[in-house]
Amino acid sequence: MSGAAREVTLVVDGRSVVVAEGASLLDAAGAAGVELPALCSDSRLSPVGSCRTCLVRADGRLAAACVTPAAAGTRVSTGTEELVDLRRDAVRTIVSALPSYALGPQVPSELARVCRDLGIGPQDARGSGGRGRDDSHPYVHLDRDLCIACGRCVRMCAEVQGTFALTLTGRGADTVVAPGTGGPWAESDCVACGGCVDTCPTGAITQPGEGSGLTSAELLPVVPRDAAAPDVVRTTCGFCGVGCALDVAVRDGAVAAVLPARDGPVNQGHACVKGRFAHGFAVSEERLTTPLLRGADGRLEPVTWEAAAAHIAQRLATAVDAYGPDSVAAISSARATNEENYLFQKFLRTVIGTNNIDNCSRLCHAPSAAGLVASFGLSGGTDAFDDLVRADCLLVVGANPVEAHPVVGARLLRSSLRGARLVVADPREVGLARYADVHLRPRPGTNVALFHGLAHVLLAEDLVDHGFLRERAGGVTELAALVASYPPEQVARLTGVPAADLVAAARLYGRAERPAIVYGLGVTEHLHGTDGVRTLANLAVLRGAVGTGHGYGVNPLRGQNNVQGASDMGALPDLLPGYGKVADPAARARAEAVWGGAVPSRPGLRIPDMFAAARAGTLRALWVLGEDVCATDPDTGNVERALDSCPFVVCSELFPSRTAQRADLVLPAASWLEKDGTFVNFDRRFQRVRPAIRPPGQARTDFAALHAVATAMGRDLGCTTPAAALAECARIAPLFAGLSHDRLDRETAVAWPCPDPAGPGTPKLYEERFATPDGLAHLAAVPYLPPGETPDDDHPLVLVTGRRWAHYNSGSMTRRSGNLGLAPVDQLDLHPDDAARHGIRDGEPVAVESRHGRARLTARISTETAPGQVFCAFHFPTSGVNRLTSGHADHATSCPEYKVTAVRVTAC
């Protein structure tokens, strides 16, 4: 736990230095300004002391500095002739087995630098080589002849990434790194986080680049040293909601490499295959580079921006004149910046005069927003990620962070390997489940019963915090009365989870000192998703593990890079920037005072209601910005009918997506690598996004496009820069009043609520009171109700849809990058028993049919899914996965029931 770390004082080469307790002599030498060669050491990894290059004398005794703790009063000498000789001998021995090019100019490396300093040259490298290369993987390449078996890559993979994909094989001088699976790298468990590239001291492991690839020595000094070195732009990753800080190295106007920032507030030098490597989309030939207008012959033809903006302006104005402002609607984007989302909702509310704006939070964590507001008061996770990793018990529910939030997944796994107890609740054997103390496998759609079962045990075994319940919570009596009828045996019948497992899980969570709940779409994307969030939150309330020092609350792993921000900015039909209700005159008045015009008071349409209105003929114009609704919204057939029925559809996109192909007018958009602004990550941190490269052709930021259309309508949206837009939002929304681009440039990351420019953000919520009207946390006594879809003889299997590690949502970006080589098709996982029953073989094509549509996938036979259940992702729109999903949606928020669809599967 935090608290002032103790320090020790010792003497290095006659200088007194102070280091934290637990530091090594290598750290102490560093503190004294002495850089010792340490070929097997990396400050992120546990030390092994195997290379003997950091030898020092400590109180006269010879010691490897990296593995010797810095004890108070020790007198260390580092630079005597004797030590330099010993070090030179150690390095020379290592080098002697390498081929001479290991120290040549084509392989810049830490080893080459160490050798230069010690006067060791290529002539000392006398190995004959011949071990060969492994270039099978698109992003990670191995030259075995350069490997010195220091094991840094192996430890990086195990300790930081948590994948255990690498091992050292062979004996003595022939020891080399190899994938643990034995075969080529591409077929190993490697998930291409790039950590091994970053730590390799010799250039044996590289990532693609000019010549033989980029070594860590070329990648890590990201500050340009000379004119030929790349420029480096610090930005925030534009894929998922983790919010990794990335350094984008730019050469000749193109991305040369993307590196995780060592000082990244969330990622601390780690990244995943998407943020680090999947930037090839930016230069794809398929990028949209000019506006396109559908001509009389039905084809999309290039037009100028002026013509496009004028056309949109005229069509929107015509719809408003003829049918009223509510005949226009917009879907904003959780991929876009805060400032773009702010501007879009302002455009709809002030220029068009409607609240018809929504974002993909609707498809994702809208139940989290509704549920957490009802339970605690604010629409965000309750605690900081930095605290979650210090929890002593993690309850991970309906989330697969190893694949969907890999940097978080790796940190959670590390917590568990360091002793935190781990309970995973997921029908599938997801990555973390393999390390769980208890893996609960509820039938999809039965969470509420599961959570009530856990609550039952907490109450029955008196594992609750009575003081907290008395003083800070409401609804205890009602909940206790309800969960009395959810004893473990009954819950076992409803969920399929054995009673003993349920009791074991409840005891782990109930007896922990600092328990934390982390959850994902397995809780929200259900017919009763909001009830799921609320009844999960009950557990933290019962334990007094939210808003207190003993526990780290309830934390959704929000999905898109800026889904938290899109909602924070008011791209929602019922809420203004900062969550003021459109129906609340005081909230409207705050916005009206800044915007200088009336804000409509009637809540607008949600995404599925927009489609229904289009099909009914009342929606006359729809602007879809950065969402491929024809690929990712449920029941594709119905979405297509909606777009076809709507007289005017605008689509702002990077690529000719399925939605763009159906639009009347397409605007080419800049991507996250090409724009300026901010994103809000899953633990409510605002971070800066900065342009590293220029958008292709005439593609423009969504920010610029919105201004262009407003201008064409004769209106001025104000806030001409993203910085001005956030400043304006800060004037409307008390939650963000203390935020500005300037401040984020200085402080890197600030968590909302941040009401005061001079005050701090709020990483942990509710320490004094909950933000509900009465200041209490509210327990939810809602009964378990079954899912919307149930299997029958015609559709005997339950399809769960979700994510795979190598692709991102519609796949529009990752399919246009080297990631395609890592996962070339959408696969359907099915249990061997079901495969046998339905005559399906691994790797063969299968037809999947639901009551709503049909898809084609490739079978992957695996015990990760339970018998009776199948699983697939939706990363290849051509597979048609969302033709299968139904129109069932969460009663409170309209979030689709993506996680439960009854299907049948046949070989084809």
Ligand SMILES: Nc1nc2c(c(=O)[nH]1)N[C@H]1C(S)=C(S)[C@@H](COP(=O)(O)OP(=O)(O)OC[C@H]3O[C@@H](n4cnc5c(=O)[nH]c(N)nc54)[C@H](O)[C@@H]3O)O[C@H]1N2
């Ligand atoms: N690689 C990759 N990363 C991504 C994305 C991506 O497409 N690819 N997308 C991003 C986005 S937008 C989001 S929202 C996040 C989503 O991140 P997650 O929420 O982790 O993703 P999913 O795989 O959709 O669903 C999580 C799990 O819910 C489980 N589940 C299904 N039904 C139930 C149930 O009834 N009960 C319980 N307890 N569990 C259930 C599924 O088996 C699945 O393992 O990921 C983000 N990150």
Ligand SMILES: Nc1nc2c(c(=O)[nH]1)N[C@H]1C(S)=C(S)[C@@H](COP(=O)(O)OP(=O)(O)OC[C@H]3O[C@@H](n4cnc5c(=O)[nH]c(N)nc54)[C@H](O)[C@@H]3O)O[C@H]1N2
């Ligand atoms: N079956 C099934 N379907 C699902 C889910 C599921 O679990 N199962 N999950 C749902 C969830 S949680 C989500 S969040 C949605 C995601 O669904 P979408 O939001 O549709 O998916 P994405 O692929 O993230 O991105 C949308 C589009 O935005 C474009 N884009 C990227 N950046 C920008 C930008 O800066 N500006 C503009 N204008 N365009 C940009 C991309 O090219 C892409 O085509 O999918 C949902 N669909």
Ligand SMILES: [Mo]
């Ligand atoms: Mo999402």
